[in-house]
Amino acid sequence: MTTVSPGRIPDLDTPALLLDIRKVQRNASTMVQRCQDMGVSLRPHMKTHKTIEAGEIMTNGTKRHIVVSTLAEAEFYAGAGFDDVLFATPLTQDKVQRCARLVTQLEQFHVMIDSSAGLDAIKSTPLSGKQWSVFLKVDCGYGRAGVSHDSVEGVELVRSVVSTPGVQFAGLYAHCGDSYHSDSPQEVKAVGHRTAQNILTFAARLKQEGIECPTVSIGSTPTCSQPADSMGQLTEVHPGNYIFYDVQQSLLGSCTLEDIAVQVMTRVIGHYPGKNHMLVDCGWTALSLHSFGQLPTGFGIIDGHPELKLSSMTQEVGKVHAVEGTLDFDKYPIGTVLKILPYHACATACMHPRYYVHSGEDIVAVWEPCRGW
Numbered sequence: 001m002t003t004v005s006p007g008r009i010p011d012l013d014t015p016a017l018l019l020d021i022r023k024v025q026r027n028a029s030t031m032v033q034r035c036q037d038m039g040v041s042l043r044p045h046m047k048t049h050k051t052i053e054a055g056e057i058m059t060n061g062t063k064r065h066i067v068v069s070t071l072a073e074a075e076f077y078a079g080a081g082f083d084d085v086l087f088a089t090p091l092t093q094d095k096v097q098r099c100a101r102l103v104t105q106l107e108q109f110h111v112m113i114d115s116s117a118g119l120d121a122i123k124s125t126p127l128s129g130k131q132w133s134v135f136l137k138v139d140c141g142y143g144r145a146g147v148s149h150d151s152v153e154g155v156e157l158v159r160s161v162v163s164t165p166g167v168q169f170a171g172l173y174a175h176c177g178d179s180y181h182s183d184s185p186q187e188v189k190a191v192g193h194r195t196a197q198n199i200l201t202f203a204a205r206l207k208q209e210g211i212e213c214p215t216v217s218i219g220s221t222p223t224c225s226q227p228a229d230s231m232g233q234l235t236e237v238h239p240g241n242y243i244f245y246d247v248q249q250s251l252l253g254s255c256t257l258e259d260i261a262v263q264v265m266t267r268v269i270g271h272y273p274g275k276n277h278m279l280v281d282c283g284w285t286a287l288s289l290h291s292f293g294q295l296p297t298g299f300g301i302i303d304g305h306p307e308l309k310l311s312s313m314t315q316e317v318g319k320v321h322a323v324e325g326t327l328d329f330d331k332y333p334i335g336t337v338l339k340i341l342p343y344h345a346c347a348t349a350c351m352h353p354r355y356y357v358h359s360g361e362d363i364v365a366v367w368e369p370c371r372g373w
């Protein structure tokens, strides 16, 4: 729900999550354009923001063709008029009734399986007047989930899907999370290329068996921000983080620090010259512990202050040191506002019950994300 709350950034209580609406819109339209240029359809993932408003922006207003990671998200978007929703977490028996309700409610709701247990869950719940639409999750090298792209079992599972009454085979889906382990833009491209080749080869094996594969989908923000040419042979990509971007993405070459749309606003709340640090009201409940403090500037980047390091955090507060030498306390009186660029925007956004959306210094909206599972 959007609640317009007139006000200005300096009036906000801290900590607060700030979203620069112009950067959000620019990040979204750049990805839409890139996918059009590649000739693939964009099925954006909602997991980074989990809001209706950003979902509308990412789908260019269509409210169609999205991926979600939890059933709470699926129900949230379905209730807000979104359709063609893919629940991209392997399905198990405990979740099948909620999925069945979504199939009935929506024109198109897709589930994903990577085992015969998933298919058994679907078989246990036949639908009247509708078919289940099933994606197969494929492991193309990331190693987290999915049937192996070159396995016999994968083809056998698809054969079982297509021969099950009341079930439609929707296609193949692989997340290239291994792109996050890359050391260079070349490596990111290589992961995108390898994943595309592996999944396309799998689709070709299915074709030899007489099985058509309507959708062949891969993606992550790194691979879709710096796509390999071969990704143009896919039908679809499904990145999500690009709507906000973050420090991690800038290190992978997906974006510049300028593109990062999200900041955690905090204030200086204590000076400790004897210990050479100051305290801010941003702990791990406002930023998350991602990055584990490994950046030269600690747990994030304090925007406009390369001389400062967020060196540690407890639940509600963080310690800020000088990157080098003695902290000049006079430069940061108590009450000073600092804005932190997060290392991992998905983890940071998840910590906040509302996002303050701004244009310049003006708050133009407050977005309330979906929470829970």
Ligand SMILES: Cc1ncc(COP(=O)(O)O)c(C=O)c1O
Residues within 6 Å of the ligand: 045, 067, 088, 175, 219, 220, 221, 222, 238, 239, 240, 241, 242
């Ligand atoms: C299954 C799945 N698909 C798509 C994505 C989107 O990738 P990214 O966050 O790199 O945009 C993720 C992210 O974790 C994911 O787990």
